[in-house]
Amino acid sequence: MFRFxxxxxxxxxxxxxxxxxGSVPERKVAILGAAGGIGQPLALLxxxxxLVSSLSLYDxxxxxxxxxxxxxxxxxSQVVGYMGDDNLAKALEGADLxxxxxxxxxxxxxxxxxxxNINAGIVKNLCSAIAKYCxxxxxxxxxxxxxxxxxxxxxxxxxxxxxxxxxxxxxTTLDVVRAxxxxxxxxxxxxxxxxxxxxxxxxxxxxxxxxSQATPQANLSGDVLTALTKRTQDGGTEVVEAKAGKGxxxxxxxxxxxxxxxACLKGLNGVPDVVECSxxxxxxxxxxxxxxxxxxxxxxVEEVLDLGPLSDFEKEGLEALKPxxxxxxxxxxxFANQ
Ligand code: NAI
Numbered sequence: 001m002f003r004f005x006x007x008x009x010x011x012x013x014x015x016x017x018x019x020x021x022g023s024v025p026e027r028k029v030a031i032l033g034a035a036g037g038i039g040q041p042l043a044l045l046x047x048x049x050x051l052v053s054s055l056s057l058y059d060x061x062x063x064x065x066x067x068x069x070x071x072x073x074x075x076x077s078q079v080v081g082y083m084g085d086d087n088l089a090k091a092l093e094g095a096d097l098x099x100x101x102x103x104x105x106x107x108x109x110x111x112x113x114x115x116x117n118i119n120a121g122i123v124k125n126l127c128s129a130i131a132k133y134c135x136x137x138x139x140x141x142x143x144x145x146x147x148x149x150x151x152x153x154x155x156x157x158x159x160x161x162x163x164x165x166x167x168x169x170x171x172t173t174l175d176v177v178r179a180x181x182x183x184x185x186x187x188x189x190x191x192x193x194x195x196x197x198x199x200x201x202x203x204x205x206x207x208x209x210x211x212s213q214a215t216p217q218a219n220l221s222g223d224v225l226t227a228l229t230k231r232t233q234d235g236g237t238e239v240v241e242a243k244a245g246k247g248x249x250x251x252x253x254x255x256x257x258x259x260x261x262x263a264c265l266k267g268l269n270g271v272p273d274v275v276e277c278s279x280x281x282x283x284x285x286x287x288x289x290x291x292x293x294x295x296x297x298x299x300x301v302e303e304v305l306d307l308g309p310l311s312d313f314e315k316e317g318l319e320a321l322k323p324x325x326x327x328x329x330x331x332x333x334x335f336a337n338q
Contacts, residue, residue, distance in 0.1 A: 024050065024051060024053075024269070025053075025268075025269055026053040026054070027051055027052055027053055027054070027096045027097065027265055027268070027269075028052075028053065028054040028055075028056060028094050028095045028096055028097075029046055029049075029052045029054070029055055029056065029077075029095065029096065029097045029098075029099065029261065029265075030056040030057075030058060030091055030092055030095040030097070030098045030099070030134070030137075031043055031046065031055070031056070031057055031058065031098075031099045031101070032058045032059070032091070032098060032099070032100045032101070032102045032126050033058075033059055033100060033101040033102030033103065033142075033143070034057035034058055034059050034063055034066055034067075034081070034101075035057070035059035035061060035062035035063050035065075035066050036059065036101060036102070036250075037105065037247050037248075037250035038101035038142060038249075038250045038253045038254050038257065039057070039059060039066070039101050039102075040066055040254075041250065041251055041254035041255075042099065042101060042253075042254040042257050042258060043055065043057050043066055043067075043070050043079075044070055044073075044254075045254055045255065045257075045258035046077075046099075046258060046261060047070045047071075047073050047075055047077055047079060048073070048075055049077075049258065049261070049262055049265070050075070050076050051262065051265040051266070051269065052076065052077040052265070053076060053077055053078070054077055054078050054080075054094075055070070055077040055078070055079045055080075056080055056082065056091045056092070056095065057070070057079065057080070057081045057082065057091075058081075058082045058083075058087070058088060058091035058092075059083060059102070060083065060084060060085075061083065062083070063081035063082060063083045064081050064083060065081075066081060067079050067080060067081025068081070088126075088129045088133070089129065089132070089133045092129055092130060092133035092134045092137075093133050093134060094134065095133075095134040095137045096137055096138065096265075096268060097137055097138045097139075097140065097261060097264055097265060097268070098130055098134065098137045098138070098139050098140070099140040099142065099171075099257060099261055100123065100126060100139065100140065100141050100142055100143050101142040101143060101253070101257065102119075102122050102123075102126060102143055103115065103118060103119035103122045103123070103143040103144070104118050104119060105144075105240075105247045105248040105250075106144070106236070106237075106240045106247075106248045107240065107245050107247075108240055108241050108244065108245060110240070111203065111204070112144040112145040112146070112147075112202070112203040112204075112236075113145050113148070113203065113328065113331075115144050115145060116145055116148060116331065116335075119143050119144060119145070119149060120148065120149065120152055120332070120335050122143065123141070123143050123149045123152050123153060124152055124156055124335075124336060127139070127152070127153045127156040127157060128156055128160070130157075131156060131157055131160035131162050132160070135160070135162040136164075136167075137167070138167045138168075138169065138264050138268070138300050139153060139167060139168050139169065140169050140171050140257065140260060140261055140264065141153060141168070141169065141170050141171060142171045142253065142257055144202070144203075145202075145203055145328060146170040146171065146172065146201070146202040146203070146279055147170075147201040147202060147203050147206060147279070147289075147324075147325055147328035147329065147332075148328045148329065148331050148332030148335070149170070149332065150168060150169075150170040150279055150280075150289055150332070151288070151289055151328075151329045151332035151333050151336070152332040152333075152335055152336045153168055154168055154281065154289075154336075155332070155333055155336030155337060156336055159336075164299075164300070165280070165281035165301070166299050166300035166301040166302075167299070167300040167301075168280065168281065168300075169260070169264070169278045169279070169280055169294075169300075169301075170201075170202060170278060170279030170280070170289070170291065171202075171256065171257055171260050171278065171279075172198060172201075172202045172207075172277055172278060172279050172291045173256035173257065173259055173260040173276065173277070173278075174235075174236075174249060174252060174253050174256035174257075175198040175202060175207050175209070175232060175235070175277075175291075176196060176197070176198045176256075176276075176277050177252060177255065177256045177259070178231075178232050178235040178252075179196040179198050179209040179211070179214075179228075179232045180194040180195070180196050182228050182231050182232060182235075183196055183209075183211060183214050183218075183228060186218075186220060186224055186228060187214070187216070187218030187220060188218070189216045189218060193215075193216055194214065194215070194216070195214065195215045196209055196210065196211060196213070196214045197209075197210045197213055197277055197292070197293050197308070198210070198232070198277050198291065199277065199290070199291050199292045199307060199318070200290065200291055200317075200318070200321045200325060201279060201289075201290070201291055201321065201324075201325045201328065202279060202291065203324070203328070204233055204234075204324070205233060205317070205320055205321050205324060206321040206324055206325045206328070207232060207233045208229070208314065208317045208318060208321055209228070209229055209232045210307075210308070210310065210314055211225050211228055211229065211314075212225075212309070212310065212311040212313075212314060213308055213309075222313070225311075225313065226313070229313075229317065235249075236248060236249055239252070259276075260276055260278065263276045263296055264296055264300070266296070267295075267296030267297045267298065267300070267302070268297075268298055268300075269298075270297075270298055273295070274295065274296040274297075275293050275294065275295050275296070275305065276293070276294065276296065277291055277292060277293050277294070278291060278294050278301075279291035280292075280294055280301055280304060282304050283304070284304055284306060284307060285318075285322070286322075287322060287325055287326055287329065288329060289325075289329050290325070292304060292305060292306075292307055293305040
């Protein structure tokens with residue numbers, strides 16, 4: 001059925017719309033690695049986000065095409081593509097949020113740590129530029145191995161004298177997205193209602209979903225919970241194997257990256273009670289970086305939340321992940337300081 005509005009009420013609703021969009025602050029978001037498998041769909045999703053007023057797409061190749069393409073979409077943000085080192089400064093200047101999916105992805109048989117040699121250098125260079133050109137921006141690190149690239153970023157920022165631990169995030173949202181999907185399938189509950197915190201890090205056993213805290217609650221057996229945990233930990237590898245040499249998760253990662261970026265922007269804009277899991281500088285365990293629920297606010301991390309009660313299975317998982325996470329952190333710190 002169609003409903004026709006009088007021109008007066010249509011005008012009023014237009015006014016309301018222009019007022020509400022006018023009250024949304026200007027926000028520049030830069031994507032570094034924007035022409036890649038993750039970068040392109042992430043650019044699309046950020047172009048659809050009404051909180052973004054300026055979308056800066058940077059890569060070492062192919063950004064003009066991506067920017068021209070995405071730029072034709074009739075949403076709020078202005079899109080500019082930047083290609084090559086010489087244009088990195090312009091891509092970053094004035095950014096409120098920088099999302100980094102630059103670097104090589106896994107092929108079958110590789111661990112995330114196998115990417116270290118290439119991606120660590122890429123992240124180091126990009127973070128040096130962030131320190132110089134947009135030192136106040138929030139940084140969402142997607143490039144793997146996240147367990148090491150986040151500590152690398154922190155060290156680079158410390159050296160530049162602008163490190164603010166509240167502004168650096170390892171993006172672990174895809175682990176949460178997977179845990180929710182897999183849990184909903186087994187628990188037979190609507191996936192849109194599911195919440196599952198995922199803690200630890202972002203590689204293999206360091207990914208620890210807390211299904212004991214999942215909502216809506218379901219009475220799943222120990223065997224099912226063990227299988228769900230394993231599937232969440234191996235979710236990335238499942239995609240790498242299915243893609244058979246053509247890369248790792250890109251579409252689901254872009255979705256997860258866009259969700260997390262949206263949460264960061266909402267926090268910056270003062271929306272209350274924005275809570276997401278992320279790998280951040282932390283004191284809730286003895287490890288200096290750890291993924292857990294964090295409250296996002298105007299300055300980035302407002303609060304790192306407690307882990308809450310863990311099942312015995314999860315307590316064991318937590319102890320088991322610490323040595324690997326510790327060594328990945330140390331590897332990153334060492335690389336950044338060599
Ligand atoms: P891709 O190879 O399709 O794209 C990477 C892009 O980075 C390319 O366009 C490349 O030109 C660009 N790039 C390389 N060096 C650069 C530099 N110095 N500056 C700017 N751009 C540069 O790879 P894909 O699939 O997009 O994955 C990117 C990264 O994301 C990988 O490290 C991958 O492991 C990681 N990843 C992280 C996930 C997470 O949950 N945090 C999930 C899935 C992937």
